[in-house]
Amino acid sequence: MRRRYGTVALTHLTLIAATALTLYPILWVVKMAITPSQGFAASGSPWPWPPTLDNFRDVVTTRDLAGHWLFGRQLLNSIIVAAAVTIVGLLLSTTAAYALSRFRFPGRGASLRAFLLSQMFPGVVTSIPLYVLLDRLHLLNRLGGLVLVYSTTAIPFCVFMLKGYFDSLPKELEEAVLLDGGTRFTAFFRVALPLARPALAVTALFSFLTAWNEFILAATFMSEQTQYTLPVALQRYVGDYSTEWGHFAAAAILVSLPVMALFFALEKHIIGGLTAGGVKG
Numbered sequence: 001m002r003r004r005y006g007t008v009a010l011t012h013l014t015l016i017a018a019t020a021l022t023l024y025p026i027l028w029v030v031k032m033a034i035t036p037s038q039g040f041a042a043s044g045s046p047w048p049w050p051p052t053l054d055n056f057r058d059v060v061t062t063r064d065l066a067g068h069w070l071f072g073r074q075l076l077n078s079i080i081v082a083a084a085v086t087i088v089g090l091l092l093s094t095t096a097a098y099a100l101s102r103f104r105f106p107g108r109g110a111s112l113r114a115f116l117l118s119q120m121f122p123g124v125v126t127s128i129p130l131y132v133l134l135d136r137l138h139l140l141n142r143l144g145g146l147v148l149v150y151s152t153t154a155i156p157f158c159v160f161m162l163k164g165y166f167d168s169l170p171k172e173l174e175e176a177v178l179l180d181g182g183t184r185f186t187a188f189f190r191v192a193l194p195l196a197r198p199a200l201a202v203t204a205l206f207s208f209l210t211a212w213n214e215f216i217l218a219a220t221f222m223s224e225q226t227q228y229t230l231p232v233a234l235q236r237y238v239g240d241y242s243t244e245w246g247h248f249a250a251a252a253i254l255v256s257l258p259v260m261a262l263f264f265a266l267e268k269h270i271i272g273g274l275t276a277g278g279v280k281g
Helices: 002-033 054-060 070-102 108-118 127-136 143-168 171-179 184-195 197-213 216-221 230-237 245-265 267-276
Strands: none
Touching: 002 245, 054 245, 070 108, 070 143, 070 184, 070 197, 070 230, 070 245, 108 143, 127 143, 127 216, 143 197, 143 216, 171 184, 184 197, 197 230, 197 245, 216 230, 230 245, 245 267
């Protein structure tokens, strides 16, 4: 009995220590965000003194030389790009994943391998040819260009994620719809899609995160401050000779808030979508 209590106590102490180590960097970022100084906090204590919200106010009220409200415009840019990539990715990947899961046709294996191959190249490798393509399409410094580029990288991931989930769904449910006189279209929209709701939530979250957090391509294709997304806007606080750590930390927290809200909104679907999509039933 004592040994069991000792094991439970040791387990809890280990988990508490691991949680503290995980939260410590976050507390340090919060400390820098509510500290009036712009210097790097060398102290190991995560508690600031005296606390202030000046850094958040400075970030939110930033304007350019023409008087445009930069933070609001850049926040809107990020929301538009991330939402558009999520919608486009889901619309195109759900039908593709369902077809790859349920049908056998020439080129099916080659399509899957092509999707996998496209995921092997990091974005920085394709930045130059993408820049040339967007330049010829007159989509440089436009949000539509970013949506197009991000969608091409989000769709292969969404297809693989949803195909694995569709593979785990019993085909008998859809066959029952077909036997009752329904069409394949009806079986897809009335049976497969509602059952795939957890996987749709997970793929939507990952697509949103990919577009929301991407920096390299956005910084390459955008040249005007009013067209920047929030990750690119963070860069302006990092200079060649100095860094505004207080403003940088405050902006980083503000950038993270919409992602946290989306995560908590989809929390009940995430675990089911991540586990069920990896096994074939």
